[in-house]
Amino acid sequence: MHLTELEQSMLDGKKGEAVREALTFQLEVGKFFGAERFVPITNAHLMGDIEVMGNAGLELLRRLSNNNGKCAVPTSTNSRCMHFGEVDELRQDIVEIEKEREIIRHIKDMRAVPTDTCINYQTVYQPKLGEHVAWGDTGTVIYANSVLGARTNYEGGMSSFAASLTARTPAYGFHLDENRRGTFHVNVKARMRDTADWGALGKIIGHPNQDYFSVPVFHGIDEMPLSDHLKHLGASLASYGSMAMYHMVGVTPEAMTSAQAFRGRHPDNVIEVTDADINAVYSAYNYLEAQKNIVVFSGPQLSIFEMQNLAQLFEGRQVANGMHVFVTTNHAVWSDAMRLGYVETLEKSGVKILQGVCFYILQRLSQIREENGWTNLISNSAKLVNTITAHRFNTILRKTDQCVEIACSGELI
């Protein structure tokens, strides 16, 4: 890789040991992908919590922090694995909670802002068309590339920290024009009514086409989708297909026309998605016989509009016996939802709201499931019903209003 004078000085340790370690790591990643140079970034989004970092990751973070590593660009953090408030059902480990607090302390010392959110693109920072960033959560990455026209790869683990410390990242993948062209054509004939429908569409396209460098181009969207719709579509494509970008003709900024989206490339294939295809996604999930079940609105965290909608749907209703209901959002949205009365409405109905976490990354989730006797997990998030499966929930995707109905009636519809 070509190094500038500044990058060479980083590699030589002249900018400190933490920066040297970070750039050395980035060089190896860049070499794997054949990157020829680094590209400067303006923003980083860190992914790191004790559930996934473990003691080894914590030790690495201590080293970076003790070596005076400082974020060189504005930097936010992804959802955490710990809810620090009292919630009967969770009972997270005290020792691990303290480690999570230590992670947050180090991150603050390194000048990152612990926003604890996987919806930074809705609440924290919206990079502009062509702006290079380094974001460490798949849902954030696909939203940045697709909806905002910014440029980032998946930057997991050490990678997002390294980018923040060096203010750069290797120029490969979605930083380069040639990888941002559409690769296949999706003709959407289905009428999209609910965020869950958008997630179902992501599953239909992502699951059989698992490829980071595939870029679907959606055609035929007849109503302008909302940010929350595109959030769920992207999160689902990233989850099922490991995809990092899509185009939507007439909607996303690099796809004002189909020709612009494909940039002269002939699509590899054409896929048509009808109402029947979307309905088939829902009907493929089967309930197991169970006394206790859980409804979860999470993955990604809820926006203020999603909180408002849920508050309206739950208003005056009660969560049924044998059902447990959880919502996750970030601190910023929670504060606004508190001010606006949505929190009170939801809590009065028996809904538990977790702040700064995402449900599927909760620490000791398998044990939490066992202790509470939960069998079926019902959600309007296609991503969540996919990502949580290592913990052996029986997952069910349903539309938002159906989820509320299930939660309040106890009937598994």
Add this chain to the structure above:
Amino acid sequence: MSLKLQLKRAWGPTVEAPVLVMKEGFSPRYDLDRWSGIISRVGHTAEGQSIVGKILIIPTVKGGVAAGWAFYDLLHKGIAPFGLVFGKLNPVMVQGAILANIPIADGLDQDSMLLLQNVQNIRFDPSTKSITAVNGY
């Protein structure tokens, strides 16, 4: 009969170990019990099998940024795989493997994966971008 297969891109030290061929995508977050090293996702084609000390042959990836830390965590828990060979991969797998010093490669085609189902142990040499069956197949 000897079996030598070529890879597209590769990184890391040479290893020799038993092989576990998966028939579907893999994510350490979606599919793995990261406290035992056992594939725990209900219905995964490798459900119940251990990844510990194995060279994993994986057609595609799912998700996810978790791998960026997860392999490093598995390594320090003593339950890491010895190598990762993909058909198609994403950057997080590479970032996670490099952090954990686990050799990684991509570009293995479907036919080669089928051949490896009949193999017990392989030698994975990133410097030559190749895998070789140990003791034939």
